[in-house]
Amino acid sequence: MQRFTNLPTLVGGIALCLFLFVQGIYPSDNGVVFGEDAPQDSQHTNSAGYDGKKIVYREDIVYGRVHGAGLLADIAYPEPADPLPVILSVHGGRWQGGHKRDASAIDVREWASWGFFAMSIDYRLVGVSPAPACYQDLQCAIRYLHAHQKQLNIDPSRIYLIGQSAGGHLVTLAATLGDGPFRRTGGWKDASNEIAGIISVAANYELNSLSWGKIWNPSAGDPELARHLASPVNHVRKELVPILIIHSDNDQSVPIENALLMVDSLKEVGADYVFHRYSSAGHMGITEEVKKKSRNFINRYNTKTTTN
Numbered sequence: 001m002q003r004f005t006n007l008p009t010l011v012g013g014i015a016l017c018l019f020l021f022v023q024g025i026y027p028s029d030n031g032v033v034f035g036e037d038a039p040q041d042s043q044h045t046n047s048a049g050y051d052g053k054k055i056v057y058r059e060d061i062v063y064g065r066v067h068g069a070g071l072l073a074d075i076a077y078p079e080p081a082d083p084l085p086v087i088l089s090v091h092g093g094r095w096q097g098g099h100k101r102d103a104s105a106i107d108v109r110e111w112a113s114w115g116f117f118a119m120s121i122d123y124r125l126v127g128v129s130p131a132p133a134c135y136q137d138l139q140c141a142i143r144y145l146h147a148h149q150k151q152l153n154i155d156p157s158r159i160y161l162i163g164q165s166a167g168g169h170l171v172t173l174a175a176t177l178g179d180g181p182f183r184r185t186g187g188w189k190d191a192s193n194e195i196a197g198i199i200s201v202a203a204n205y206e207l208n209s210l211s212w213g214k215i216w217n218p219s220a221g222d223p224e225l226a227r228h229l230a231s232p233v234n235h236v237r238k239e240l241v242p243i244l245i246i247h248s249d250n251d252q253s254v255p256i257e258n259a260l261l262m263v264d265s266l267k268e269v270g271a272d273y274v275f276h277r278y279s280s281a282g283h284m285g286i287t288e289e290v291k292k293k294s295r296n297f298i299n300r301y302n303t304k305t306t307t308n
Contacts, residue, residue, distance in 0.1 A: 168203025
């Protein structure tokens with residue numbers, strides 16, 4: 001009869017397998033507790049740092065679903081905390097590239113250290129889903145925040161958007177057009193899409209006069225009319241949420257004239273806006289200067305927001 005000479009090793013292996021099995025069924029999660037119908041995330045980590053605050057960071061949470069495919073975001077937030085203001089980041093890339101962790105998006109952990117619930121989203125790119133799918137995804141992300149305000153521990157009256165280049169276009173469209181004629185997709189159809197203000201960095205505001213505006217090309221209908229509808233400058237009115245515009249004279253991707261069209265329109269109707277103009281900053285990303293101006297802007301319009 002064969003004797004088991006490696007019995008301790010065998011027992012240890014069995015114990016390890018059981019441990020991993022149990023962990024897979026009952027994973028430890030010290031982060032956000034969602035409702036049964038809410039999207040879940042694939043990763044969760046806690047980190048200590050940023051002036052000693054405990055920051056919870058989660059990658060690839062699902063903020064909506066389109067035809068079964070998940071729309072992904074990264075989030076970070078300090079805990080414990082009172083209900084938090086939100087900064088929602090939309091990356092650039094001419095609607096056809098970029099992602100939620102590139103230089104056109106915020107570092108969510110950094111903004112969490114400043115007292116925000118920070119969220120950076122991916123959205124459907126035009127090479128896969130034609131416009132306005134990218135904009136519909138942004139709207140879905142806003143509704144997701146409202147629909148889960150208690151679970152996420154956020155203040156829904158303090159949701160701010162920040163976007164760079166094409167992302168700036170999308171957040172400005174959210175401020176000026178809202179839902180518009182576009183169908184709500186992705187989920188949370190009955191939730192609010194209200195926002196408190198937006199920060200637009202090196203963005204485009206009039207698509208038909210922009211060299212790369214033709215990338216916004218819906219699958220049906222007149223493309224010029226579609227770009228007219230998707231141009232924030234055509235929806236300016238006095239009763240807008242506060243808007244921060246940041247642009248440079250030597251921007252080679254979006255000429256300063258495009259931004260000035262928006263600034264002049266806001267000024268003409270008496271809307272609430274701030275414009276920071278630079279002479280030689282190029283096609284600006286989320287730089288230290290941009291972060292400083294953005295935080296000052298938020299503090300200016302909401303005294304409940306504290307960014308140390």
